[in-house]
Amino acid sequence: MRDHARDERLDAASERRAGASRAWGAHSARDALDGAITAIAAAGCETPRLDAELLLADVLGVSRAQLIADRDLAVEGPAIRAFQDAVRRRAVQREPVAYIVGRRGFRRLELTVDERVLIPRPETELLVEVALSLSYGAHLLDVGTGSGAVALALKDERPDLDVAGSEVSEEALEVARANGRRLGVDVRWMSADLLDGVPDEFDAVLANLPYVADSERAELAPEISRHEPQGAVFSGPEGLDAIRGLLEQLARRERVELVALEVGAGQAPAVARLTRAAGFGAVRSQRDLAGIERVVVGERERVVVGERR
Ligand SMILES: C[S@@+](CC[C@H](N)C(=O)[O-])C[C@H]1O[C@@H](n2cnc3c(N)ncnc32)[C@H](O)[C@@H]1O
Structure with missing residues (x-):
C-alpha cells in the first residue's frame, strides 16, 4: 500500500x-x-x-x-x-567527446588524447588480441602508434614482450610518450616514416595505419573530418598507400615473422594479396564485432604464434 x-x-x-x-x-x-x-x-x-x-x-x-x-x-x-x-x-x-574530456579507454588503460592523435577505436583492440599469442619475449613494433594505444596495451598485458611504437608525426609521438610515462608502461618510441631507419630487430609488426580513400572525405562525419588528424585518416586514392608502402618494406625484412594490419571495410582481399606478395605464406583475416574483416594477419614459415610459457 x-x-x-x-x-x-x-x-x-x-x-x-x-x-x-x-x-x-x-x-x-x-x-x-x-x-x-x-x-x-x-x-x-x-x-x-x-x-x-x-x-x-x-x-x-x-x-x-x-x-x-x-x-x-x-x-x-x-x-x-x-x-x-x-x-x-x-x-x-561537433568535437568528439574523447577530445573534450581528454581521455579514452582502450583495453585496460585510460589514454590521454587530444587533436594531435586519432581517438583509439574499439575494433583496434583486435590487433592487440592477435599479438597476445606471440612467443615469450618476442620483439614487436607498432607502426603508426598514434596515442600509443596498441603498443601500450600490449606491453601492459604481456610485460615479457619487447614493445616499440613508431610514428611519422612528432606531435603524435609526444602524446604516446606522455601516455607511456603517465601509465608507467615501458615502451620504446621511435620517430620514423614507416620502417625507414628502424632497426631490423622485430619478430612481429602491427599497424593501424590510415586507410580511408581521399575521395571519401566528404562522406565522413564532422567529428572525423574537422577534428581528427588528417594524416591519421587518409591514405591515397584507394586508402591503401601507407599499408602498401609498409608491406613493400616488409618484403625485405625477413626477420619479421608475423604482420597484422587493421583495414577498412572491403579492403581485406586486396591487403591479403599484398601481404602474400610480401612473402607471408599463411594469410588470414579476423572479423570485428560488426562482422567486418578488420585485421589481416600474415605469417612467414617460422611461426611466432604459439604457446605462452
Ligand atoms: C589510424 S591512426 C592509428 C593510431 C593508433 N595506432 C590507433 O590505433 O589508435 C594512424 C597513425 O599512423 C600514423 N602514420 C601515418 N602515416 C605514417 C607513416 N608513413 N609512417 C608512420 N606512421 C604513419 C599517423 O600519424 C597516425 O598516428
Whole structure:
C-alpha cells in the first residue's frame, strides 16, 4: 500500500531542493541533462544521451554510473559554465567527446588524447588480441602508434614482450610518450616514416595505419573530418598507400615473422594479396564485432604464434 504521508514529505523535500537550486542559479543533473540531450540531438550527433552523461560526469568529477544513479545531483557554480562549454563544443563544433574530456579507454588503460592523435577505436583492440599469442619475449613494433594505444596495451598485458611504437608525426609521438610515462608502461618510441631507419630487430609488426580513400572525405562525419588528424585518416586514392608502402618494406625484412594490419571495410582481399606478395605464406583475416574483416594477419614459415610459457 502507498504511504501517502511519506510521498508528500518526499515531494515537499524535492520542491525545497528545486527551489534552493533555482535560487542559486543551479540545476539538478536531470534538468542539465535534458537540455544538453536536446541540443546534442538537434546537432545530429548519434548518441546524445551517452554524450551528455559523459560530459556532465566529467564536469562534476563523478563516474557515469554515479550520475545515472543520482539524477538529483546539483550542477552549480562553475560547473554550470563548464558543462555549457562542453555541450557547445559537442553540439556546435561537433568535437568528439574523447577530445573534450581528454581521455579514452582502450583495453585496460585510460589514454590521454587530444587533436594531435586519432581517438583509439574499439575494433583496434583486435590487433592487440592477435599479438597476445606471440612467443615469450618476442620483439614487436607498432607502426603508426598514434596515442600509443596498441603498443601500450600490449606491453601492459604481456610485460615479457619487447614493445616499440613508431610514428611519422612528432606531435603524435609526444602524446604516446606522455601516455607511456603517465601509465608507467615501458615502451620504446621511435620517430620514423614507416620502417625507414628502424632497426631490423622485430619478430612481429602491427599497424593501424590510415586507410580511408581521399575521395571519401566528404562522406565522413564532422567529428572525423574537422577534428581528427588528417594524416591519421587518409591514405591515397584507394586508402591503401601507407599499408602498401609498409608491406613493400616488409618484403625485405625477413626477420619479421608475423604482420597484422587493421583495414577498412572491403579492403581485406586486396591487403591479403599484398601481404602474400610480401612473402607471408599463411594469410588470414579476423572479423570485428560488426562482422567486418578488420585485421589481416600474415605469417612467414617460422611461426611466432604459439604457446605462452
Ligand atoms: C589510424 S591512426 C592509428 C593510431 C593508433 N595506432 C590507433 O590505433 O589508435 C594512424 C597513425 O599512423 C600514423 N602514420 C601515418 N602515416 C605514417 C607513416 N608513413 N609512417 C608512420 N606512421 C604513419 C599517423 O600519424 C597516425 O598516428
